Structure formats: structure tokens, C-alpha cells
Amino acid sequence: MTQKKLCFIGAGNMTRSITSGLVKSGYDAALIHATNPSAAKLDVLKAELGIKVSHDNFAAATQADVIILAVKPQLMQQVCEALSAIDLSGKLLITIAAGVTINRYQEYFRQPIKLIRTMPNTPTQIGYGMTGLYAQAGVCDADKLLCEQLMKSGGEVVWVEQEDDLNQVIALAGSSPAYFFLMMEAMIDVAKQDGMDEHIARQLVQQAALGAAAMVKQNPQLSAAQLRENVTSKGGTTAQAIAAFEQADLRGIVKTAMSDCVARAQEMAKQF
Numbered sequence: 001m002t003q004k005k006l007c008f009i010g011a012g013n014m015t016r017s018i019t020s021g022l023v024k025s026g027y028d029a030a031l032i033h034a035t036n037p038s039a040a041k042l043d044v045l046k047a048e049l050g051i052k053v054s055h056d057n058f059a060a061a062t063q064a065d066v067i068i069l070a071v072k073p074q075l076m077q078q079v080c081e082a083l084s085a086i087d088l089s090g091k092l093l094i095t096i097a098a099g100v101t102i103n104r105y106q107e108y109f110r111q112p113i114k115l116i117r118t119m120p121n122t123p124t125q126i127g128y129g130m131t132g133l134y135a136q137a138g139v140c141d142a143d144k145l146l147c148e149q150l151m152k153s154g155g156e157v158v159w160v161e162q163e164d165d166l167n168q169v170i171a172l173a174g175s176s177p178a179y180f181f182l183m184m185e186a187m188i189d190v191a192k193q194d195g196m197d198e199h200i201a202r203q204l205v206q207q208a209a210l211g212a213a214a215m216v217k218q219n220p221q222l223s224a225a226q227l228r229e230n231v232t233s234k235g236g237t238t239a240q241a242i243a244a245f246e247q248a249d250l251r252g253i254v255k256t257a258m259s260d261c262v263a264r265a266q267e268m269a270k271q272f
């Protein structure tokens with residue numbers, strides 16, 4: 001991979017996930033710079049990954065070839081406006097923020113920019129990430145390839161055709177690790193209430209979840225429905241459990257959750 005000077009603005013959960021993936025995959029830590037107002041997260045990144053850290057967004061971004069915008073959506077305007085005095089003509093901008101549109105970034109930077117919107121997720125930290133990508137019109141193939149390579153160091157990537165499609169990516173992959181964590185959390189809680197040791201419950205649940213995801217991935221010819229049916233013996237235990245989920249309208253709950261997730265991204269696009 002071509003190794004360029006990277007600057008992450010904001011050193012929170014996602015910057016940690018992406019920079020870990022990059023360093024683990026061999027990206028030169030000396031070329032990665034992260035900035036943050038408070039010191040604690042920077043200290044951890046410096047100690048764990050050996051990347052450069054500072055509190056100065058402007059200086060770090062000025063020196064970088066690629067600026068990765070990784071602050072919360074509500075802070076994006078303030079952060080981008082403060083960087084708008086930098087000549088961005090030779091730099092690629094990548095944003096990981098949910099719900100902030102390309103039009104907004106153009107307003108904030110007040111100059112022509114080359115921007116790729118991405119939607120990664122936290123499993124990027126361990127190489128199991130999933131990132132959706134959308135490039136602003138006019139971004140060249142070399143910059144698209146560079147962004148793709150950066151995000152691939154943490155897992156898989158898909159390009160989407162329309163900017164709006166990123167909202168579906170959020171519902172399906174950006175936010176969805178939290179849905180699966182909730183499911184596992186609930187299962188572990190039930191086992192604990194039934195008197196099981198928490199560590200054993202967690203081991204059982206995490207391995208079952210990992211196995212189920214691997215079964216889906218390794219059997220592309222089989223639908224998720226078919227894989228579910230293969231577990232479900234007629235008149236058996238799984239049938240009882242699945243009936244309880246169906247009766248409680250799990251599918252309806254999932255539908256509401258995902259459409260609320262998309263709606264929030266659309267609302268944020270108007271807000272920020």
C-alpha cells in the first residue's frame with residue numbers, strides 16, 4: 001500500500017479502532033498522527049501503537065496528506081471551520097461521521113475539497129470491520145484506492161452508489177454491532193439470573209455468535225433462514241425459542257430499530 005501521512009482529527013473509539021487496524025497490518029506508525037483535546041486517549045494511542053499524537057488539529061492537518069475527520073457529528077462544523085484556512089487542494093479528506101453530508105463539508109471548508117465519506121464499525125479494531133464508502137464526484141481513482149486500502153486494513157469494504165445509501169450501511173453495519181452485543185448481553189443476563197457463572201455464560205454465547213456468523217459467511221449458498229431451519233428440529237427446543245421470538249414480533253422490532261436508525265441519520269443530516 002502507498003503509505004501517506006495520515007492525520008486523525010479526534011482520538012476516540014473509532015480512531016482507536018482504525019489506527020489499531022492500520023498498525024497491525026504494517027502501516028508505518030510514524031506516518032500516523034492523531035489529535036484530541038484531552039490527553040488520556042492520546043497517551044493510550046501513543047503507548048499502544050507508537051503513533052504521533054498532539055492537541056493541535058491545525059498543525060497536524062497542515063502536515064498531512066490525508067485528513068480523517070473522526071469527531072462526533074455535532075462538533076464537525078466547528079472542527080472543519082477551524083481547518084478551513086489550510087490549503088486543502090493537495091489533500092484527501094476522509095470522514096467517518098454519521099449523518100453529515102458532503103454538501104455540509106463543502107460549506108464548512110469554504111474551498112474545493114476532495115472528500116470520501118465512510119461508515120466503518122468498531123470491529124475494525126480487530127480486523128473484522130465492515131466499512132461503507134462513498135466518494136464525492138470528482139475524487140480520482142488513486143484517492144479512492146488509497147481510502148479503500150486504508151479501510152481494508154481493518155476488514156472488508158463496500159462502495160455504495162448514492163450518498164443516501166450510507167444511511168443503510170449505518171443501520172446494517174455501522175450501528176449493528178451494538179444490536180448483536182445487546183442480544184448477547186441479554187442472553188448472558190438470563191444465564192446469570194438462572195445461576196450460571198458469568199464467564200462460562202459469556203464463553204458459551206460468544207462462541208455460538210462467532211460460529212453463527214462464520215456459518216453465514218462460509219455458506220453463501222445458504223440463506224440465513226435455511227441455516228436457522230437447520231438448527232430447528234421439529235418439536236424440539238429451538239422451535240420453542242424461535243416461536244417466542246416470532247410471537248414477540250422480533251422481525252417487527254428489527255424493522256422499527258433499523259428504520260429509526262436511518263431516520264436519525266437523515267435527521268442528523270439536517271441538523272449538522
Ligand SMILES: NC(=O)C1=CN([C@@H]2O[C@H](COP(=O)(O)OP(=O)(O)OC[C@H]3O[C@@H](n4cnc5c(N)ncnc54)[C@H](OP(=O)(O)O)[C@@H]3O)[C@@H](O)[C@H]2O)C=CC1
Pocket residue numbers: 009010011012013014015035036037038041057070071072073075079096097098119120121122174175
Ligand atoms: N463508534 C462507532 O461505532 C462509530 C462511530 N462513527 C462515527 O465516528 C465519529 C467518532 O465516533 P467515536 O469515535 O465513537 O466518538 P468518540 O467520542 O469516542 O471520539 C470522538 C473524539 O473526538 C474528540 N474531540 C472532541 N472535540 C475535538 C476537537 N475539537 N478536535 C479534535 N478532537 C476532538 C473527543 O475528545 P474528548 O473525549 O476528549 O472530548 C473524542 O476523543 C462520529 O462522527 C461517529 O458518527 C462511525 C462508525 C461507527
Ligand SMILES: O=C(O)[C@@H]1CCC=N1
Pocket residue numbers: 098170174175
Ligand atoms: O451511534 C452512532 O451515531 C455511531 C454511528 C454508527 C455507530 N455509531
